[in-house]
Amino acid sequence: MASKLLRAVILGPPGSGKGTVCERIAQNFGLQHLSSGHLLRENLKTGTGFPRTLVQAEALDGICDVDLVISLNIPFETLKDRLSRRWIHPSSGRVYNLDFNPPQVQGIDDITGEPLVQQEDDKPEAVAARLRRYKDAAKPVIELYKSRGVLHQFSGTETNRIWPYVYTLFSNKITPIQSKEAY
Numbered sequence: 001m002a003s004k005l006l007r008a009v010i011l012g013p014p015g016s017g018k019g020t021v022c023e024r025i026a027q028n029f030g031l032q033h034l035s036s037g038h039l040l041r042e043n044l045k046t047g048t049g050f051p052r053t054l055v056q057a058e059a060l061d062g063i064c065d066v067d068l069v070i071s072l073n074i075p076f077e078t079l080k081d082r083l084s085r086r087w088i089h090p091s092s093g094r095v096y097n098l099d100f101n102p103p104q105v106q107g108i109d110d111i112t113g114e115p116l117v118q119q120e121d122d123k124p125e126a127v128a129a130r131l132r133r134y135k136d137a138a139k140p141v142i143e144l145y146k147s148r149g150v151l152h153q154f155s156g157t158e159t160n161r162i163w164p165y166v167y168t169l170f171s172n173k174i175t176p177i178q179s180k181e182a183y
Contacts, residue, residue, distance in 0.1 A: 012073070072162065099141035
């Protein structure tokens with residue numbers, strides 16, 4: 001017997017912990033994680049673009065029904081601090097944070113030994129404008145999913161404090177393959 005797919009969207013500003021939450025969902029529930037941020041960077045390199053707007057949400061409707069949408073609400077100061085301390089391994093998309101997930105050797109990817117980079121839009125002078133753009137683009141998307149009754153919002157400053165609530169929400173939709181402590 002085929003099992004029902006769970007189609008979930010995780011929304012949040014840059015630096016909100018979407019990638020961490022998605023990795024934990026994938027690990028705990030055996031689901032596939034597709035990172036729009038990673039896809040966006042790849043599409044920008046090739047010049048094809050990848051909008052994160054109401055248009056994108058409506059286009060997704062034409063492909064599938066979304067079962068669940070999580071919006072991560074993180075204070076501006078927390079996001080600013082996280083982003084300005086974030087470094088990325090470009091080819092894999094692995095993310096490091098100098099405060100709470102630093103590489104073993106500063107500036108070097110733990111797995112490949114290749115150099116890490118700080119994206120231009122993660123530099124302190126660009127962060128405020130980036131967060132404003134996200135807020136403007138995301139507001140109608142959040143309203144759309146709220147009006148459909150599939151939106152669940154979680155607020156906080158630490159992913160580890162938000163995660164148990166996300167885990168419980170997913171557990172009500174799909175059977176976990178391991179416990180929430182296993183992350």
